[in-house]
Amino acid sequence: MKGGWFRVYAFGYLIFLYAPIILLPLFAFNDATIISFPLTGFTTRWFSAMFDNPPLHLAVKNSLLVAVTSSVVSTCLGIFAARATTRYNFPFKAGLMGLIMLPLVLPEIIVAVSLLVVLLGIGINLSLLTVIFGHVLICTPFAIAILSSAFQGLDRSLEEAAYDLGETAFSTFRLIILPLVMPGVISSLLIAFTISLDEFIIAFFLAGTETTLPIYIFSQFRFPKAVPVIMALGTILVCLSIILLTIAEIFRRRGIAKAGGKDTGGFL
Amino acid sequence: MPVPTMIEFRGVQKYYGDYHALRGINACIRAGEFFSLLGPSGCGKTTLLRTIAGFEGISDGMVLVDGKNMAGVPANQRPTNMVFQSYAIFPHLTVAENVGFGLRRARLPKDELARQVGAMLELVGLEGYGARAAHALSGGQRQRVALARALILKPKVLLLDEPLSALDKKMREQMQVELIKLQRQVGITFVLVTHDQEEALVMSDRIAVMFDGEIDQLDDPETLYRHPTSRRVANFIGTMNFMPAKVLSEDGGRIEVEAQGFGRLTLDAAQASGAPSPEGASIGFRPETLTILFDSQKAVDRDSMATIEEVVYYGDMTYYDARLDGMQSPVRISMRNVFGRPVLDIGARARVAWSPGALVLFR
Numbered sequence: 001m002k003g004g005w006f007r008v009y010a011f012g013y014l015i016f017l018y019a020p021i022i023l024l025p026l027f028a029f030n031d032a033t034i035i036s037f038p039l040t041g042f043t044t045r046w047f048s049a050m051f052d053n054p055p056l057h058l059a060v061k062n063s064l065l066v067a068v069t070s071s072v073v074s075t076c077l078g079i080f081a082a083r084a085t086t087r088y089n090f091p092f093k094a095g096l097m098g099l100i101m102l103p104l105v106l107p108e109i110i111v112a113v114s115l116l117v118v119l120l121g122i123g124i125n126l127s128l129l130t131v132i133f134g135h136v137l138i139c140t141p142f143a144i145a146i147l148s149s150a151f152q153g154l155d156r157s158l159e160e161a162a163y164d165l166g167e168t169a170f171s172t173f174r175l176i177i178l179p180l181v182m183p184g185v186i187s188s189l190l191i192a193f194t195i196s197l198d199e200f201i202i203a204f205f206l207a208g209t210e211t212t213l214p215i216y217i218f219s220q221f222r223f224p225k226a227v228p229v230i231m232a233l234g235t236i237l238v239c240l241s242i243i244l245l246t247i248a249e250i251f252r253r254r255g256i257a258k259a260g261g262k263d264t265g266g267f268l
Numbered sequence: 269m270p271v272p273t274m275i276e277f278r279g280v281q282k283y284y285g286d287y288h289a290l291r292g293i294n295a296c297i298r299a300g301e302f303f304s305l306l307g308p309s310g311c312g313k314t315t316l317l318r319t320i321a322g323f324e325g326i327s328d329g330m331v332l333v334d335g336k337n338m339a340g341v342p343a344n345q346r347p348t349n350m351v352f353q354s355y356a357i358f359p360h361l362t363v364a365e366n367v368g369f370g371l372r373r374a375r376l377p378k379d380e381l382a383r384q385v386g387a388m389l390e391l392v393g394l395e396g397y398g399a400r401a402a403h404a405l406s407g408g409q410r411q412r413v414a415l416a417r418a419l420i421l422k423p424k425v426l427l428l429d430e431p432l433s434a435l436d437k438k439m440r441e442q443m444q445v446e447l448i449k450l451q452r453q454v455g456i457t458f459v460l461v462t463h464d465q466e467e468a469l470v471m472s473d474r475i476a477v478m479f480d481g482e483i484d485q486l487d488d489p490e491t492l493y494r495h496p497t498s499r500r501v502a503n504f505i506g507t508m509n510f511m512p513a514k515v516l517s518e519d520g521g522r523i524e525v526e527a528q529g530f531g532r533l534t535l536d537a538a539q540a541s542g543a544p545s546p547e548g549a550s551i552g553f554r555p556e557t558l559t560i561l562f563d564s565q566k567a568v569d570r571d572s573m574a575t576i577e578e579v580v581y582y583g584d585m586t587y588y589d590a591r592l593d594g595m596q597s598p599v600r601i602s603m604r605n606v607f608g609r610p611v612l613d614i615g616a617r618a619r620v621a622w623s624p625g626a627l628v629l630f631r
Contacts, residue, residue, distance in 0.1 A: 155354055155356060157352040157353070157354050157356035158356045158358060160323055160343070160350070160352070160356065161350070161352060161356035161358070161417075162358075162369070163343050163344050164321060164323075164343055164344065164348075164349055164350050164418075165344075165349065165369050165370035165417070165418075165421065166344050166345075166370055166372075166373050166421070167344060167372075167373070168344065176358060179360050180359070180360055
């Protein structure tokens with residue numbers, strides 16, 4: 001039976017996809033240093049171990065700084081680009097947009113290496129700032145994709161109507177356009193934040209002596225003793241990512257409904 | 269006393285790149301009239317409307333509103349307001365917030381704002397709808413909100429861009445009547461853009477018929493219908509029959525014509541329209557100017573025998589394609605189905621009455 005085999009395939013696929021992630025909390029609460037079955041008992045000490053760990057705190061602080069900054073910057077750039085592409089026509093528009101969206105599919109390690117070469121070449125010291133720079137580069141295409149769908153649903157005569165009723169171009173943007181694309185803006189901020197928070201390769205190449213959370217996790221994996229703590233940390237990160245992406249998607253859909261458009265894209 | 273002019277176009281030209289969208293528009297719209305810009309899609313009527321609103325710049329010429337040149341005056345400072353084809357109701361605001369939007373800058377006290385918004389909602393028949401979310405309204409209600417929102421600023425001119433095209437037939441006919449009443453009530457100059465000739469005839473005091481970026485004819489509905497000055501205006505508004513004709517002689521006020529099916533006719537010079545066409549002259553007449561006579565009836569003026577070639581029954585009306593003896597092709601005749609009058613069959617012979625005075629000569 002065709003449908004039966006398809007079901008087996010779909011089920012196997014989901015197991016392959018999610019089994020490792022389900023193992024994460026399993027070992028995070030397991031009372032043993034070694035990651036192996038059988039489970040020996042329940043504990044929360046790996047979670048409490050995180051609270052007494054200054055290097056981890058520094059990594060979290062750095063990551064939050066990088067993630068917040070790059071999500072704000074890439075969302076702003078995304079607003080400009082989405083507005084420009086949905087409202088104006090200019091020469092080489094399609095080609096230009098293709099180039100902006102390219103980092104989405106470019107191998108990240110290539111982006112990271114070439115950025116490193118360029119930054120070192122022009123003599124810029126590696127720091128969190130360079131990580132932010134790299135993250136803006138990879139987050140902006142996502143922001144543009146989300147915001148374009150928000151701006152596309154916007155009827156042009158809404159702007160004209162506000163302008164016709166005496167508002168200026170700026171107050172029209174503030175009173176009409178911004179509230180209507182706000183769900184898209186929030187969705188873009190959250191997704192860019194999530195991407196930046198767990199991004200490893202670019203951070204690894206461009207951070208210099210600084211540590212972000214993914215770099216910290218990678219470095220800790222050398223010590224078997226630290227692995228259960230990483231499992232606990234990973235559990236928190238997975239939960240956080242799922243929550244943020246869900247909120248982002250809810251806002252994106254609400255935005256489309258608000259502007260009266262049809263759902264045409266999105267990542268979830 | 270002459271009616272003052274509200275809007276004046278002086279040689280308005282508009283180019284989009286190489287495309288010549290408006291080719292020298294000269295027209296005056298009177299204060300307080302219901303004026304329509306009528307034409308097929310792409311004729312420039314919406315572009316012309318948007319030059320009044322200030323959404324479209326002009327390449328040459330001048331647009332005057334209430335005697336003032338609008339060059340350099342941005343849309344948000346013009347004494348005009350617009351009802352958009354899509355209504356452009358702000359979906360994130362309530363009905364009252366939409367209607368009061370234009371008064372935001374006036375910074376009125378709260379109760380005064382509420383009073384004015386309430387009065388406007390009453391005017392358009394939406395009392396009590398103020399607190400509703402705008403995105404939850406029906407098409408007809410959106411239309412009313414759009415009207416109230418545009419009228420609250422008491423503009424000198426209200427611009428309406430195909431405001432009824434999104435409504436169904438029943439709703440559209442109802443809104444036509446309401447718009448006429450509303451216009452009389454507020455006394456503001458209305459400029460309507462439409463491609464629907466019936467809508468224009470029903471609603472307007474005067475109509476400008478546009479083709480290819482030019483105004484072909486500007487007249488009141490009756491003149492436009494009875495004396496179209498060109499074949500394309502005649503074709504666009506209602507149905508017009510054409511029969512080949514030959515001008516035999518012209519002297520003073522009389523024109524001697526030989527027309528297929530009608531024979532030799534003497535027409536008044538006022539019945540002649542337009543510039544000579546290379547296709548040659550023809551006689552034009554509306555379907556209701558011919559009457560199919562029944563047994564006992566007598567023609568008032570002239571009559572001819574005809575053969576019925578097609579019958580289209582509409583309930584209140586019947587349309588016949590009838591060929592008058594001597595004609596090479598049939599003409600359309602419309603008859604009201606009054607009580608006791610039978611509907612003729614295809615192939616029937618009938619006597620058709622007509623009057624030379626109802627004919628239009630296109631040279």
